[in-house]
Every structure is written in structure tokens, then in C-alpha cells.
Amino acid sequence: MRVIIVSGHSGSGKTSALNILEDIGFTAIDNLPLTLLPALIQEYRLTQNGQQLQLAIGIDARNLSTDLSQIEPAVARLRRADIQVDILFLASDKQQLLRRYSETRRKHPLSSNEVSLEQAIDLEQQLLSAVEKFADRYIDTSSLSLHQLRETIKQTVAANSQQLAVLIKSFGFKQGLPTDADFVFDLRCLPNPYWKPELRSFCGCDQPVIDFLNAQPDVLAMSEDIYRFINRWIPHFTANSRSYLTVAIGCTGGHHRSVFVANQLHQRLSQLHPQVQLLHRDLV
Structure with a gap:
């Protein structure tokens, strides 16, 4: 079984990354609480041909901060269970994120009447720091087109995990x-x-x-x-x-x-x- 955890800044392309992985054969699930990941994998492992399953899981700042701080031991347990786990962390610089949100009607998940967009971006960066430090691959999407992001993710996923890419x-x-x-x-x-x-x-x-x-x-x-x-x-x-x-x-x-x-x-x-x-x- 292969599991790719997709995390990163809101507005950096996480949804696009999950869609790309789904297009190439992964079962994509967004905004999954980290505590539910072992149970989900166990459920899939019990299904027919579960060992060949490829999961792409979106985990981001919408998770509880206590969940995010447990990313390293949670992934370590999965790897000990002979599950191939890779963490992709997508990021973009603050000015790009501000521009992207200003050009759409989307609302940052951490912004509110009391929290401005810029404050929400800073807060999210703090919450995700544990995931970012533990990521296997950091992808800066500040200057990437959707086509370049697609190719980067395809190359990352296709790489043999036993070899340096x-x-x-x-x-x-x-x-x-x-x-x-x-x-x-x-x-x-x-x-x-x-x-x-x-x-x-x-x-x-x-x-x-x-x-x-x-x-x-x-x-x-x-x-x-x-x-x-x-x-x-x-x-x-x-x-x-x-x-x-x-x-x-x-x-x-x-x-x-x-x-x-x-x-x-x-x-x-x-x-x-x-x-x-x-x-x-x-x-x-």
C-alpha cells in the first residue's frame, strides 16, 4: 500500500495536487483528521486487493493542532507496518498567497471577523511548521503553472522511493x-x-x-x-x-x-x- 499525505499552505495548490493524484490512480480524500488515518488504512487493507491501494490524503491547518503535532510518530507507525508513506508539502510566498486570495472569492479557512487574511496566513504557517519540517518533498508553487505543478507531482510520485530523485x-x-x-x-x-x-x-x-x-x-x-x-x-x-x-x-x-x-x-x-x-x- 502507498499513502501520500498532501499538506501545505491554503492557496498553494493542495486541492490541485489531490486532483492530479486522483487522475493518475490514487484514491483522494481531503481534510482527513490525522487521528482517523490508521483506521482508514486498516479498513482499506481489509478490502480485496487492499495491498495495491494508493491513497492521497489531504491534511492541513483545518486539522486540530494537536493532530498536526503528532504527524511524525503517526507516520513512523505506518512505516513500521510496511506502508510506504510520503509527505508532500506545498508552499507559496506570502505575497503570492495574498494575491491569489484577492483574485478569488475564496475565504481563507483561518480568517474571520477578528483575524485578517495576512494574520491567517501567518497563523497557518505556525500551525503547519511540524508537518513542513517532517515533509519528504517541499514544493514551492509560487511561480509554478498548473502544468508545471502537474509534471512536478507526476515526477515525484513516479520516482522510485529507494532512489534519490x-x-x-x-x-x-x-x-x-x-x-x-x-x-x-x-x-x-x-x-x-x-x-x-x-x-x-x-x-x-x-x-x-x-x-x-x-x-x-x-x-x-x-x-x-x-x-x-x-x-x-x-x-x-x-x-x-x-x-x-x-x-x-x-x-x-x-x-x-x-x-x-x-x-x-x-x-x-x-x-x-x-x-x-x-x-x-x-x-x-
């Missing part, structure tokens, strides 16, 4: 740092194709930009150094039973240098490691 993510510093990164590499010191008028409209996946950057010794040296560092330490993260590693490659706008180097890293690391994923966060 490495995500290579390009991004632009102008749009902010990715908060889910384990390592961040800054390429802004490298020659920038943006300042070549004939290259500005292209991206790091296009041949004219590829040819330009391939001709820059510093770009190739930076790419090689990052590759050697990540490849050197992947076995240590694997030996430490880590499930996910996110490597963020950043340039100014996230269109040229970071995309080019991220593509190179993905291509080279994929030849040596089975679970290497690629995401261009700010490439439109």
Missing part, C-alpha cells in the same frame, strides 16, 4: 529564489546572451544561444564545476536515505544561461543516475 531547476533571480532548493548556483557572473540583440529573443534551449554559450570558456568551466560537485555528493545523499535533492541554477532572467547549464547538467547526470528531473521555472 534529483531535480535540476533553472530560475531567474528577478523572480526570486526558489525556496525548495538544497543547492543554489549563481550564473550571473557569466557572459549574458541577453546583451546580444540577435540572441535576446531566444532561450537557452535554442541553437543560437547554445552556440554562443558553448564558445564561452567560463560558462563551460562553471557547468563542469557544478556537475562535478553534484555528481560527487549524490551518493552521500543517497546513503543518508534522502529521497529528493533540488539543485537550482540561476541567472538574471532565467531564460538563457541558467537554462543552458541546467540542460547540460540534466543530460550528463541522467547518464549516471536513474532519477534526474528537469524544470525551467521561469521559461515562458
Whole structure:
């Protein structure tokens, strides 16, 4: 049996994540009290073919705070019962959450006449801190489209839990740092194709930009150094039973240098490691 617990900030895409998991074969249940999770799993295990069941459970700040504080021992008990459990924590920065709520008629579950939206967001972050610290995968949805969220979740779910899943993510510093990164590499010191008028409209996946950057010794040296560092330490993260590693490659706008180097890293690391994923966060 496999159980994926989906948690995170209200407005960060938890409902979309549950819908995506349901689309790929999970039985999705939202807003389940944590104390009822063992009984639910036991009930499903007694049904026919229960061992093959895949459950996606939404647990968030609507749960009692005492429930949320027990997330670690509750999951540990399930794992001792030979149940594969993964926790996905979806988050978004406060400004994005404020914007999303201002653009919809939805009400934050913790807001009231006495509690403003901003206060509710801060309170929810405090309540969910125990879950966030214990999560197997932290997904920052601040800049993700629904399509990118879908692909990220599919790649996460499809990854073999016995292998380290490495995500290579390009991004632009102008749009902010990715908060889910384990390592961040800054390429802004490298020659920038943006300042070549004939290259500005292209991206790091296009041949004219590829040819330009391939001709820059510093770009190739930076790419090689990052590759050697990540490849050197992947076995240590694997030996430490880590499930996910996110490597963020950043340039100014996230269109040229970071995309080019991220593509190179993905291509080279994929030849040596089975679970290497690629995401261009700010490439439109």
C-alpha cells in the first residue's frame, strides 16, 4: 500500500495536487483528521486487493493542532507496518498567497471577523511548521503553472522511493529564489546572451544561444564545476536515505544561461543516475 499525505499552505495548490493524484490512480480524500488515518488504512487493507491501494490524503491547518503535532510518530507507525508513506508539502510566498486570495472569492479557512487574511496566513504557517519540517518533498508553487505543478507531482510520485530523485531547476533571480532548493548556483557572473540583440529573443534551449554559450570558456568551466560537485555528493545523499535533492541554477532572467547549464547538467547526470528531473521555472 502507498499513502501520500498532501499538506501545505491554503492557496498553494493542495486541492490541485489531490486532483492530479486522483487522475493518475490514487484514491483522494481531503481534510482527513490525522487521528482517523490508521483506521482508514486498516479498513482499506481489509478490502480485496487492499495491498495495491494508493491513497492521497489531504491534511492541513483545518486539522486540530494537536493532530498536526503528532504527524511524525503517526507516520513512523505506518512505516513500521510496511506502508510506504510520503509527505508532500506545498508552499507559496506570502505575497503570492495574498494575491491569489484577492483574485478569488475564496475565504481563507483561518480568517474571520477578528483575524485578517495576512494574520491567517501567518497563523497557518505556525500551525503547519511540524508537518513542513517532517515533509519528504517541499514544493514551492509560487511561480509554478498548473502544468508545471502537474509534471512536478507526476515526477515525484513516479520516482522510485529507494532512489534519490534529483531535480535540476533553472530560475531567474528577478523572480526570486526558489525556496525548495538544497543547492543554489549563481550564473550571473557569466557572459549574458541577453546583451546580444540577435540572441535576446531566444532561450537557452535554442541553437543560437547554445552556440554562443558553448564558445564561452567560463560558462563551460562553471557547468563542469557544478556537475562535478553534484555528481560527487549524490551518493552521500543517497546513503543518508534522502529521497529528493533540488539543485537550482540561476541567472538574471532565467531564460538563457541558467537554462543552458541546467540542460547540460540534466543530460550528463541522467547518464549516471536513474532519477534526474528537469524544470525551467521561469521559461515562458
